[in-house]
Amino acid sequence: MTDTYNYDDVKPVQIRSDEPELCQILYDDEYEHTMGILLALMRDKEYSERALHITEQGIELLASHYTIWYYRFEILTTLNKNLFDELDWVEQIALENQKNYQIWNYRQLLVEKIIESGADFSPYREYPLLGEMLEEDVKNHHVWSYRKWLVERFDLFHAPKEVSFVNSKIDEDVRNNSAWTHRHFLLFGKPSLVDETLVNDEVEYVKMKIELCPQNASSWTYLLGIYRRAKKPLGELHEFCLQFANGMAESESTADTDESQDKAEVKSSFALEMLARIYVEQKEIAKAKRAYTLLADKYDPIRKNYWEYQKSVIV
Incomplete structure (x- = not known):
């Protein structure tokens, strides 16, 4: 509601187009009236108590409207308002709008302005x-x-x-x-x-x-x-990784054979991936390819194409 202050002298900006639109937004009367007045004051660069008040109404209606937040900041700084009080006010808005990015950007502006003023923060x-x-x-x-x-x-x-x-x-x-x-x-x-x-x-x-x-x-x-x-060097992690892919140690001598794949016991596909990286770093090509094959065929098949690619670029 906007009845705390008088806005009779303000001609609201029309936010609904008179032209037919394919997907027209159906604003309710409160939203259209409040935003119309707010946009008119913003256009005229009015920095007043009534302008500050209506930014609060606008934010309550649409907290993700970045322009309103910045307009409110300009009003606060022009009127030399207590920015610590504003931080307190924003807290409740944040709690009610968990996924709103604009609130945090606004909070940064306030903190920077407080520091700029020389106040302790x-x-x-x-x-x-x-x-x-x-x-x-x-x-x-x-x-x-x-x-x-x-x-x-x-x-x-x-x-x-x-x-x-x-x-x-x-x-x-x-x-x-x-x-x-x-x-x-x-x-x-x-x-x-x-x-x-x-x-x-x-x-x-x-x-x-x-x-x-x-x-x-x-x-x-x-x-x-x-x-x-x-x-x-990743090689320092070799023994650690084998704790979660201990079959690799038992079958390293047989490298890329079916028998070695059967012996592999892998508790972590990420350990197996790290082993592949280690083997690539150490130029142990057969072992690296075997690790990528296990990932592609058994332990992370949802990314089979990625593992096959990794195997193909080993040199």
């Missing part, structure tokens, strides 16, 4: 909201992206609170790829903080998680990412 102020959002949906991409922005903006790389948080999310669900991705950015996103001790500790950490759940793409991808970033 703690990134940990955001943690309760982020925690509540991730309780609702632990893989909410927009929330994780905002958390990544906080890490980068406030130099929270390796911050104990953040490490503890991501540990808890992985402990809750070791298959949470969002948590693994955040962990990699948190610990490896600032090269100056990466050393041999960190790399070795993370290798042991992820190995422990793989042992709990061998058929988990997220942890194997994380392990591969560590080795690539540290430029470590």
